Amino acid sequence: MSSPLTVLGIETSCDETAAAVVSRTPEGRGHILSNVIRSQVDEHAEFGGVVPEIAARAHIEILDGLIAKAMREADLGWDGIDAVAATAGPGLIGGVIVGLLTARAVAAASGKPLIAVNHLEGHALTARLTDSLDLPYLLLLVSGGHTQFLLVEGVGQYRRLGSTIDDAIGEAFDKTAKLLGLGFPGGPAVEKMAAAGDPAAFRLPRPLLDRPGLDMSFAGLKTAVRNAAYQAAPLSDRAVADLCAAFQQAVADVVGEKSRRAIDHFRDLHPDREPVLVIAGGVAANSAIRGRLEELGQETGARLVAPPHALCTDNAAMIAWAGIERMLLGPVDDRHVAPRPRWPLDASADAVLGSGRKGAKA
Known part of the structure; x- marks a missing residue:
């Protein structure tokens, strides 16, 4: 060009x-x-x-x-x-x-x-806009509606390696915030409260952590938060902070371990390339999740790329x-393309969520 x-x-x-x-x-x-x-x-x-x-x-x-x-x-x-x-x-x-x-x-x-x-x-x-990143690389997409690991092999070439089987991380944060009366948007509210809490004060599960593969689940974790809140009612501000910290730590632990497996999988596929893990989506701004992935990068020798929050x-x-x-791939004119409520990046993968008339969500 x-x-x-x-x-x-x-x-x-x-x-x-x-x-x-x-x-x-x-x-x-x-x-x-x-x-x-x-x-x-x-x-x-x-x-x-x-x-x-x-x-x-x-x-x-x-x-x-x-x-x-x-x-x-x-x-x-x-x-x-x-x-x-x-x-x-x-x-x-x-x-x-x-x-x-x-x-x-x-x-x-x-x-x-x-x-x-x-x-x-x-x-x-x-x-690729912010860091001029070469292909291929790993992508951890964490947002209100999507949580999945993807192998980015080229423009228009994406392979899904794992996904949430129920709630996305952002959705779990929002529902946890609503349950605890923290308002909307839930992610920043939970993170703010967690900063003053003790993650060891409540024992919460790490769903699917004991199972192989890269799929995740957060609906059960959200339910565990609800049960813990009912048992500890009436909740003090301290208890709410502790619950937020425990919930956020559980999410970070799951994401960290699944990311470790994704990096190992990338090394198996591309043994001659440095593993690069890109984290994107609104939840990528969460300091606990980002901190856990930075630690993982140091432990594994993988490079973590996190675009600016904006x-x-x-x-x-x-x-x-x-x-x-x-x-750059050739002339494009999509004047007749219809809007779509669902549009998975890896259309060849089996549907995990929402395989009805609107198509697969992920």
Whole structure:
């Protein structure tokens, strides 16, 4: 490629409305020219979780303004954009529809190709934007809706090695926070309380830790927290902090051990390459989980790559970059791609969750 590629990205899969402009130099370096994100936490806080209809309406109200702001901050007109990339799934279908249809309109009006991006692929390729990472590498995707180990072998080439068989980690954090009356979003609330707690005060299980493989489970851990809370009721602030610390430590222990096995598996597959473990998704910001993986990297000699927090949570820069990676494979124009509520990265793997009419969730 002898000239830069510049793409406008749009992300509306859940409760963040985002637009960004990202460029790739002929040498392969990525540059974020703008990255605008508008969170909807306040709109959903009173409900204790994301309400799909409220999220979709908020996307409609603010997306046009965010796109205009992203273009202004990038100091570009439409002649400076090579394509428009938008999340086409998976996610809350109302939000996905808003973003994809807006992107389709922008692409048509500007005469640019439209690239329909898998939201999970955006997370999977972020480390190539931030760290110019070579392929292949391991990905631990930990978010509100997904928890899985993937082998990233190429753009569009992903092999699922393990997944949660029930709740995702972020979902377990949110439900634990709601159970303990800590509010929404649950992850940061639990982590804050855990900092003042004693993880040894409550004995909680480490689900599936005694079984081989990389699959995980967090529904039983969440139930164990509920049972412990009932037995200790009425809960003092100290007891809540201790429960949060015990829950967070149990999650970190499971993730750490499963990551060790994933690294060993990578070495078996690629004995001549340094193992690289990329952690992405909103839960990647959790200090206990990140700290455990940093320790694991020192113990095993594997390299841990964690993109900046702003690029671990949902954002449009990762969608724009995934669009660039797709363009490098050849011409793309996805004007007729339909929005999808479910869209596994490894479509060839057997369904673990949600194998109904909407397709496999993971």
